[in-house]
Amino acid sequence: MYRYDEFDAAFVQERTAQFSDQVARRLTGDLNEDQFRPLRLMNGLYLQLHAYMLRIAVPYGTMNARQMRMLAHIARTYDRGYGHFTTRQNIQFNWPKLRDVPRILADLASVEMHSIQTSGNCIRNITTDQFAGAAADEIIDPRPVAEILRQWSSLHPEFSYLPRKFKIAMTGATADRAAIRFHDIGLQATTSKLGEIGWQVWVGGGLGRTPMIGKMISGFVPHEHLLAYLESILRVYNRYGRRDNKFKARIKILVHEEGLDSIRQQVEEEFAHLKGGVLTLPQEELDRITRYFAQPDYELVNQTTVDVAREKIVNPPYGRWLERNLNAHRQPGYVSVTISLKPVGGAPGDATDTQMDAIADLAERYSANELRVSHEQNIVLPHVKVTDLPAVYAALVDQGLADGNAGQITDIICCPGLDFCALANARSIPLAQELTRKFQSPERQAEIGDLKIKISGCINACGHHHVGHIGILGVEKKGTELYQITVGGDATENAAIGDILGHGFVADAVPDAIERLVDTYIARRTSADEPFITAYRRLGKEPFKEALYGNA
Amino acid sequence: MLDLALSPIRQHKPDKLRQLGIMSLNGMFDEMDGAGVLRQAVTELLPGDIAIVSSFGADSVVLLHMVAEVDRTLPVYFLETGKHFPETLAYVETLKRHLGLANVIALHPDPSDVARFDAGGDLWETDPDSCCHIRKTEPLDARVSGLGGWVTGRKRFQTAERGVLPHFELTADDRIKVNPLAYFSDADITAYKLKYGLPEHPLYSKGYKSIGCAPCTSVVAEGEDPRAGRWRGLNKKECGIHFDFNGAIAKPMAAQELNLFKDGKFIADPFRPWVEGDDPAAARYTHIPLPVFLDNRDAVLANPHPLGLLVSPGDKVELARGDLDRFVSIAINFPAFTDGRGYSSARLLVERYGYKGELRAVGDVLHDQISHMRRCGITAFVVRHEPTKKALIEGKLATVDIFYQPVGLTEIPLGTRPFLRRRAVENA
Numbered sequence: 001m002y003r004y005d006e007f008d009a010a011f012v013q014e015r016t017a018q019f020s021d022q023v024a025r026r027l028t029g030d031l032n033e034d035q036f037r038p039l040r041l042m043n044g045l046y047l048q049l050h051a052y053m054l055r056i057a058v059p060y061g062t063m064n065a066r067q068m069r070m071l072a073h074i075a076r077t078y079d080r081g082y083g084h085f086t087t088r089q090n091i092q093f094n095w096p097k098l099r100d101v102p103r104i105l106a107d108l109a110s111v112e113m114h115s116i117q118t119s120g121n122c123i124r125n126i127t128t129d130q131f132a133g134a135a136a137d138e139i140i141d142p143r144p145v146a147e148i149l150r151q152w153s154s155l156h157p158e159f160s161y162l163p164r165k166f167k168i169a170m171t172g173a174t175a176d177r178a179a180i181r182f183h184d185i186g187l188q189a190t191t192s193k194l195g196e197i198g199w200q201v202w203v204g205g206g207l208g209r210t211p212m213i214g215k216m217i218s219g220f221v222p223h224e225h226l227l228a229y230l231e232s233i234l235r236v237y238n239r240y241g242r243r244d245n246k247f248k249a250r251i252k253i254l255v256h257e258e259g260l261d262s263i264r265q266q267v268e269e270e271f272a273h274l275k276g277g278v279l280t281l282p283q284e285e286l287d288r289i290t291r292y293f294a295q296p297d298y299e300l301v302n303q304t305t306v307d308v309a310r311e312k313i314v315n316p317p318y319g320r321w322l323e324r325n326l327n328a329h330r331q332p333g334y335v336s337v338t339i340s341l342k343p344v345g346g347a348p349g350d351a352t353d354t355q356m357d358a359i360a361d362l363a364e365r366y367s368a369n370e371l372r373v374s375h376e377q378n379i380v381l382p383h384v385k386v387t388d389l390p391a392v393y394a395a396l397v398d399q400g401l402a403d404g405n406a407g408q409i410t411d412i413i414c415c416p417g418l419d420f421c422a423l424a425n426a427r428s429i430p431l432a433q434e435l436t437r438k439f440q441s442p443e444r445q446a447e448i449g450d451l452k453i454k455i456s457g458c459i460n461a462c463g464h465h466h467v468g469h470i471g472i473l474g475v476e477k478k479g480t481e482l483y484q485i486t487v488g489g490d491a492t493e494n495a496a497i498g499d500i501l502g503h504g505f506v507a508d509a510v511p512d513a514i515e516r517l518v519d520t521y522i523a524r525r526t527s528a529d530e531p532f533i534t535a536y537r538r539l540g541k542e543p544f545k546e547a548l549y550g551n552a
Numbered sequence: 553m554l555d556l557a558l559s560p561i562r563q564h565k566p567d568k569l570r571q572l573g574i575m576s577l578n579g580m581f582d583e584m585d586g587a588g589v590l591r592q593a594v595t596e597l598l599p600g601d602i603a604i605v606s607s608f609g610a611d612s613v614v615l616l617h618m619v620a621e622v623d624r625t626l627p628v629y630f631l632e633t634g635k636h637f638p639e640t641l642a643y644v645e646t647l648k649r650h651l652g653l654a655n656v657i658a659l660h661p662d663p664s665d666v667a668r669f670d671a672g673g674d675l676w677e678t679d680p681d682s683c684c685h686i687r688k689t690e691p692l693d694a695r696v697s698g699l700g701g702w703v704t705g706r707k708r709f710q711t712a713e714r715g716v717l718p719h720f721e722l723t724a725d726d727r728i729k730v731n732p733l734a735y736f737s738d739a740d741i742t743a744y745k746l747k748y749g750l751p752e753h754p755l756y757s758k759g760y761k762s763i764g765c766a767p768c769t770s771v772v773a774e775g776e777d778p779r780a781g782r783w784r785g786l787n788k789k790e791c792g793i794h795f796d797f798n799g800a801i802a803k804p805m806a807a808q809e810l811n812l813f814k815d816g817k818f819i820a821d822p823f824r825p826w827v828e829g830d831d832p833a834a835a836r837y838t839h840i841p842l843p844v845f846l847d848n849r850d851a852v853l854a855n856p857h858p859l860g861l862l863v864s865p866g867d868k869v870e871l872a873r874g875d876l877d878r879f880v881s882i883a884i885n886f887p888a889f890t891d892g893r894g895y896s897s898a899r900l901l902v903e904r905y906g907y908k909g910e911l912r913a914v915g916d917v918l919h920d921q922i923s924h925m926r927r928c929g930i931t932a933f934v935v936r937h938e939p940t941k942k943a944l945i946e947g948k949l950a951t952v953d954i955f956y957q958p959v960g961l962t963e964i965p966l967g968t969r970p971f972l973r974r975r976a977v978e979n980a
Contacts, residue, residue, distance in 0.1 A: 007954065014952040021950035022920065030939040038890060039920055121890070157924035158899055158959065161892025239896050243865070273904060278958040370822040 001062050001369060002292045004112040004149045013152070014110045015116055019043045019104035027099070042122060042160065043355045044099060044115030048422050054093045054101060055118040056108060057125040060132070060146040061089035061373040065360040068371055070111040072356035078104055083356070085341060085349040087413055087464055088167075089127045089373040090118055094420055111185050116154060121162045123153035123234070127169045129177045130374035133293060134336045134382040136328040139189040140197050142172035144290040145223065152227050159234050163241035164249035166234070167206075170199075179375060179491040181205045181214040182467060185233060190220060198222040203263070204231060204255030205495075207461035212252040213495045215260045217267065223286055225271075227279040232270035236263065295385050296368035301333035303387050318393055320442055323406030326389075333386055337367075339379040339396060340403040340411065344440040348414040349377030358399045360405065366392050376413055376452075378406065408445045409453060409518070410436040413464050417457030417474065418481075418517045424457035426474025426481035430505060431455060438511045439518075450516055450531045454489070467491035469533045470517060471498045472510065483510050486516065488536045501545040513548055520547040574722045580718055584740065586732035586816070587618045589719045593703065593730040594623050601700035603627040605692060608644045609763035612742050613651075613750045615705040615733055620651040624633075629695060632658040633678065633687035634666070635765035639754040646751055659691040676767045687765075701728035707736050709836060709857060716820050738856065756906040813944050814910070814932040821934060823860055823881065835859065839914075842867040845875075853878060862914075863895040873905045882907060884930060886915040895928045902929030903960060919943050923951040927959050 019039070026036045040046075044055035056071070071091055075083045078100045079093045096104060104467030106113055118125055126146045129513040133141040149168060153159070159166070170187035171178045180186025186202035199221045205214025221229045237251045240258075246436070255263050274544055312319025339359060341349050351359070359379055363371045366388045372380035384392055398401040405411050412435060415421065417428030432455055439445060458475075465471030471486035485506050486498030505513050518532075521544050525535045536544065577597075581589050594604055603621055606612045606628055619626050630644060648656055665686040669675060675683040696702050708717045716758050721729040745752070755763055763769055812821035826838045832848035832927070836857030843850050845861060852859065853875065860881035863869055876882070882901060884894040894913070901907040912932035919940040922933060935941050943949050 011952065011954050011956070014954065018950040018952055025919075025939070035920075037917060053779060121892075154956050155924075155952055156957055156959075157927035157955075158895040159892070160924055161890055161895070161921075235896050238894055243893075362748075 001064060001143070002059070002289070008112065009109070010550075012112070012114045012116075015043075015114065015155070016102065017104045018214055019105060023098060023102055038120055038161075042117060042120035043101075043105070044118035045098075046119060046422075048094065049418075050062070050420070051095050052098055052101070053420070054096045054104060054115060055088075056087070056091050056093070056113060056115045058089050058091060058113075059150050060126050060128045060143055061130055061375075062132075063142060063371040063373065064369050065364040065371070067113055068360040068363065070107060070113065072353040072360070074104055074278050075353040077355065082350050082352045085373050085377050085379070085415060086345070087350065087375045087377060087415075087462060088118075088125060089130070089375055090125060091373070092416075094416070099349050118303060119165075120160075121164050121166075122160045123156065123162075123166045123168065123373050124177045125440075125469065126150055126153070126395050127167070127178055127183075127375060129171045129173055130372040130376075130378075130380045131177065131327050131336050131382065132172060132329075132372075132546070134329050134331075134334075135173050136330050137175055137206065138173045141290075141293055142170045142187075142189060143293045144172060144286060145187075145199075145226065145290050147292070148227070148286070152279075153229075157239055157264070162234070162238055163243045164246070164251075165252070166237070168230075175491075176491075176493040177374075177497075179464070179467065181493075181495040182207055182211075182464075182491060183214065185230065185398070186214045187226075192220050192222075196222060199226055201229065201233075204252040206250050206252040207464060207466050208250070208458040209247060209461075210250075210253065210256075211461070211466040211497045212256060213426045213497065214252075215255060217260065217264050224273055224281045227281055228274040228277060229267075229271055231268045232274055233280055235270050236266045240266075240501070275425040276448050282327070295331070296370070298331045298334060298383075299385065301385060301387060304333040306386050306389060317402070318390075319404075319406060320446070321393060321402060322389065323407060324404045325406045327380075329383070331383075334383055335386060335389070337381040337384045337389070337392060338374070338406040339381065339401050340405055341401070342405060342411045342436065343403050344410065344436045345433050346436070348412050348432050351379070355399050355401060357394065360394055361399070363397055376411065378411070404442070405445060407450050407452070409439045409448050409451045410445060411452070412436065413452070413468070414455040414552055415456050415458075415465075416461035417455075421457060421462075423460055424474065425476035426461075426483065427507075428455045428457035428463060428472075428474055431472065431474075431483065431510060434507075434511055435514060438515065447522065447528075448532070449528065450533075451518070452491075453514070464491065465489070467495070468496045468498060469536070470514060475504060481507055483507060483508070485513060485517075485548065487541070488533065492532055494533075499541055501541060502549045516547040517544055520544055558710065570658055570726065571756075573723055574720050574728070577720045578718045583735035585619055586615070586736065589730060589732040590615075590618050590703065591622045591733075593701065593720075593728070594626060597730075598700045598728065602630055602702060602728075603696060604703040605629045605631070605696070607631065607764060608640055608647065608753075610753045610756045610761055611707070611733075612705055614736070614741055614744050615703070615746075616647055616651055616653065617748055617750055618732060619703075620653060624652050625654045628653055628656045629692065630656060630658050631688050631692060632660050634661065635683075635687065635767055637766045637769075638761065639756060639761070643751075643753050650751055657947045659695055661687045661691055665690065680768060687905050699727070701730060703732065705733055706731050707733050707741075709737050729920055763917060805929065810936050811936060812912070812932060813935055813941075814912075818935075818941070818945065823883075825934075826862060832926055839881065842869070842872060846871055850873070860910075863894070863897050865891050867897065869897050869900050869905070876905055876907045876909075879909060881910040881912060883912050883914045883934075884925075886917060886921075889916040889918050889921050895924060898925070898928040898930050899959065919949060922949060923953070927955070929960050944970065 024037045025031045030229045054319040071083055075081055079095045082094045117123060120398055126147050126149050128142045132143050150552050162536030167183045168185045169178045169180045171180055172189040180328035181202055182204060182205045186205055188200040189197060190200045191197055199214060201218040201221055202214035203217040206210060206212055237254060241251060241254045242248045246434060306322055308319055308322045311322055320490040325338040329335050341351055342395060363369055367381035368383045370382050372382055374380055392403060414428050414432040418424040418426055419429050452469045454464040455472040456465040465473045467489040471489050473484040475482050475484055484500060486500050488496055490496040521532050521535050524539055524543060604626060606616060608630055668688055669682060706717055717731055717732050718733045719731055740809060753763060760769060810818040810820055812819050823837050823839060826841055832840060832844060833851035833855050839860035839862035840852060858880050860883055861879040862883045862885055863884040884898050886894050887940045899910060908934050911930050912934060912935045913930045917933050917935050918937050
């Protein structure tokens with residue numbers, strides 16, 4: 001993975017010193033809260049319900065063991081012994097003290113991490129496929145270009161005060177595991193007619209209160225012109241994105257209101273000026289960065305498969321884990337392992353300092369010192385030898401991290417909700433906990449198969465409820481928390497926004513309502529091989545509406 | 553040039569009463585009542601303790617005519633630098649005769665200074681500041697340092713820096729500078745000369761609008777700042793005799809704020825804000841809003857005065873791209889620091905349309921955005937936020953001076969590695 005050179009290190013150090021100065025000026029009152037807010041936000045520091053919250057960037061979700069240990073150290077030293085992995089492939093700490101923040105940032109800098117641009121109206125951390133560089137279905141490893149985009153977007157002087165935040169996601173694989181059609185810009189690796197690899201560019205996707213699926217603005221942009229093309233989009237957005245209404249300020253609204261063709265024309269005009277200029281990416285630079293992401297030294301192993309069917313009989317929990325939590329690797333004899341942060345009754349995405357240390361150990365011993373954070377709030381060991389799986393599993397069992405539920409109904413994406421967040425209207429974590437308890441039976445989960453539940457505690461949709469196969473949105477009506485249920489959302493290449501089928505439910509009624517949806521699906525699916533989302537598309541809303549609200 | 557002015561005596565602070573006195577004096581006279589100002593200074597304010605310094609240049613005759621009217625025995629110092637046009641020397645004699653000036657005194661540079669610093673006579677070429685210093689500042693200073701004040705012929709319209717000039721200034725060393733012509737425009741000067749039938753400098757008709765020493769004076773083109781012909785091509789606007797200790801025009805009054813941060817220091821801003829109802833054809837030293845300019849393009853282009861252009865969020869700078877050279881300054885308006893549209897405007901102006909004049913940030917200009925603004929090509933800042941001022945003055949801006957992405961014209965030469973990274977150029 002990428003390693004800081006002297007320049008990167010100096011950059012982060014200067015930034016840390018700058019923010020320390022800003023914190024000092026805030027503490028003395030030279031900066032008022034209005035002036036401090038955008039500065040702290042651009043360093044990932046929020047003011048939440050109970051305390052400051054610090055969001056730390058995990059660039060394109062990639063980490064090594066040393067970095068994970070530092071996160072454990074921060075959780076232990078400055079927080080309450082845990083951290084929360086987010087849908088942005090980042091980690092959040094919920095209880096830091098303002099005066100400690102400069103020290104936390106200095107600690108992070110010592111392991112080549114920072115919190116730059118994890119918030120604020122700027123270009124946020126680039127996200128990508130959690131199996132990048134390992135997945136069997138990959139056209140190209142997206143991480144070198146993601147790193148180049150990280151550098152290009154870091155403290156970009158023109159784009160630090162955009163109309164609103166700006167998120168870029170990319171995938172190098174054919175299957176979209178990074179929800180690129182729901183980002184301000186989505187990049188999909190593609191091959192041109194001439195066989196050259198480049199990028200399909202999608203623009204104007206997003207969730208929040210106005211969910212939209214991104215639209216393809218360019219079918220092919222070669223690597224060398226990608227930065228100029230993105231700078232063109234950002235300039236058009238910076239100049240013409242709406243600033244009169246915070247809720248209409250994302251680029252999706254600009255694209256929607258002006259029309260894709262008009263935006264494309266403006267971008268092309270800008271691009272005509274910028275193309276071939278200083279932003280042209282030379283092949284040597286791409287090669288240089290790519291070398292940082294060289295494949296690990298794989299061993300040639302005799303055993304390339306594992307007999308899941310047999311293990312399910314011999315040791316059912318292990319068998320289930322093997323069945324659900326492995327992803328096909330490009331190297332024979334290797335797999336990528338998903339470590340579920342979704343235990344029954346747990347807060348989705350949370351990990352304790354001890355667990356983080358243990359995960360770091362596993363990465364070091366069994367995964368070429370590499371870790372990934374997935375946008376589904378799990379951790380991935382990307383390069384694990386098939387023969388090491390029993391040892392990895394045993395270690396995870398010791399830490400309570402061995403749930404074999406990846407992609408199942410209890411693998412819930414969930415925002416922090418009203419328990420932490422100043423924006424939330426309703427609690428979300430307790431509901432997720434309740435649902436995992438209701439569906440905790442492994443047999444029941446296996447019967448249901450692939451089903452993604454996503455929960456947001458407010459309309460801002462950090463829990464991606466719009467793209468959950470079943471989505472749950474917390475709203476507040478006359479002082480009561482109500483939960484709106486949507487069905488049929490999909491974050492992948494088959495992008496879809498879930499349908500609202502009727503009125504909301506009080507919290508206590510939600511688990512039963514979900515169960516009715518599940519039962520309807522099981523009763524009507526063509527076979528156990530037809531997943532929930534496919535059945536929903538085939539059957540349409542009606543049976544599910546009836547399941548929720550009866551025949552009235 | 554300024555080291556001499558930094559002697560301890562010069563840093564003596566004028567007392568409040570005196571400052572108040574100056575302020576009230578400035579309110580006493582009609583803008584065009586130059587003779588009244590001069591009479592007040594010579595007869596009431598500093599009788600026997602004041603002199604006039606004249607260059608005997610293009611416009612000098614107006615003030616000298618007033619001197620002749622008020623008191624023809626007032627000492628008139630002429631800086632005989634040894635580098636004047638012969639026409640200027642002839643003109644001194646012409647005016648003495650014509651106006652009956654009885655006390656014109658030529659001040660020569662110290663011969664030992666000339667021998668030591670300018671033996672070859674080409675110091676003006678290699679180091680014009682030093683040349684001015686030995687030929688103007690030193691001789692004059694020796695003579696006027698004993699006086700309570702002096703009269704100058706400076707006018708507001710002459711350069712951007714002189715745009716705030718009042719009738720009476722209190723200098724940092726507590727002396728009074730009197731500027732009877734402060735409010736005279738180019739047209740007023742011409743009308744005055746015509747009215748009294750005053751003889752012209754022989755070079756005026758040849759295109760010289762502001763005349764100093766021969767080597768450092770050139771012809772001014774139509775529409776140019778009248779003093780543009782002085783030290784052409786050099787970043788030099790004043791010879792040194794008109795600077796206050798901080799390099800700015802002497803404080804006209806106690807309340808004169810130094811808000812414009814430029815070239816590493818705060819100076820008085822010669823520009824005033826555009827006011828609704830200002831006449832685009834006659835306005836001067838103000839930044840015309842871009843939409844107003846577009847609606848009155850012909851009038852603005854015909855306006856002979858120095859002008860700026862105000863670019864606010866939402867303005868399309870490309871619509872003025874062909875006329876940018878007309879403006880000595882372009883102000884990028886940041887009504888709220890969270891509105892980042894100005895960064896794009898600045899980059900387009902500098903990088904795409906090649907604007908080379910002063911590019912300033914106005915509005916909500918705060919500490920933490922200044923380095924971004926600089927990287928986008930902004931070179932001057934109108935600052936009202938006190939902590940930001942303090943940080944700029946003390947050079948304690950918290951910034952990240954290294955960067956990843958090439959922005960602007962200077963950060964990366966074309967054709968090299970775009971990720972070539974280096975420390976930000978120290979651009980004041």
